[in-house]
Amino acid sequence: MWPESEGRRGPNEVASCLFDYMKERSLQSVKEIHMFSNNCGGQDRNRYVAFALWFARNHLSLSKITHTFLEKGHTETENDSIHATIERATRRLEVYTPDQWYTAVRAARVSKQPYKVKEMTAKDFVDFKSMSNKVKNLQLVTMGRKLCGAEPGSLP
Template identity: 40%
Template sequence: MKMKQSDKIKSEENHGDSAIYYKRKLNAYNFTIYENHSRDGYCYIWDECNAQKGSNEIATCVFKYLQSLPDTVTHVSSFSDTCGGQNRNKHICAAMLYAVINISHLEIIDLKYMESGHSYLEADAMHATIERARKHKKIYTTREWALLISAARINPKPYIVNILTNSDFYDFKLLTKQVVQNTTKNTDKDTVNWLKIKWLRFTKLKPNVIMYKYDLDEENFMEININQKRNAKAVDWQQVILNKAYNNTLPITEAKKKDLLSLLEAQVIPRDYESFYHSLPSSSRILRKEDSEDEE
């Protein structure tokens, strides 16, 4: 599994104007999953007006992928990089516990994390293929990214592309607050070092337990009981309701919109896209940093 910020929706190339080059662009995000056995590639894409790029978004993409699997799949094992703010945190754990209980055919979900700086994933090859397809092309909207990605590979089959909007994302952070009481102490009362975890396991047989290892070669899993109190009532995952993460589209900064409209005025962005860029919501009261990731 891999998360990549696509080249920002843009087209300032070949204009030779550094002032244009440094204009703010609209961010587009692409989360990729590569299936080793089928060689299928899945891409989930959205732009910054529909969602951010943190643990809620990553958990949603993984959850949607798990939901799409055929009933014959009982055990899923994934390999990904080690970005704590996105894919190795308590919100991902809450999402996977919810998934393994509520997706009837799934029995076990394994999340394995590669050594930072020493990993190569097939999803990286997908990104390289998409970059080659993008070369010398001008892309102005998220839908155009989707078309390009779906045509980036022919053999063995095109990538499967899903465009996500703000209504598609679930609030797994809220789920965590509702059901996860403990992520710091394991069942042996030892402190959990999340930065060292290399393997997370979730199983139907232990619906309130996060299993983990610090090394892929360790023989036994350690366990975290998410119920903090010894006699706490176990979570009934089948009764848990997932809430939406966003009620509306997200505004960009007024400065960014001003830059985008200036590119439109300079015809760096063609006039055909005028209604799209004029319709982008903006606000002067945005506190989040440009291109920031979740910090858990």
């Protein structure tokens, strides 16, 4: 989570959050990441998120990243349940600051472990947009083939 003063809600922020999560999991010796997304082009189905996944695969100790897009009209995920739980828990609260939101989200889940909240700041966001624009012929390819125009380690 982050306040509006630290970042927007676009594809670069989503890509940065995904990369941060994959980096954390990689440090825990996880080798495969399986993720599911809806078909929101503005947030998860775009070249910046695709580039972030490619970058993570080539710069972290991950052997496989599988990104599955759910069929339109059938995109309800666990995240929807999480958002509903948070909405119910905060419905009657007066929340004014980002710190209050972080606390409210952590406390929203009462029957199981609290939700884990990563407090993102501007320095946590990677500029995947600029990085991907340096790659020529960025395109989806068949399994087993490298992404055209870029080699691992060739980007900052």
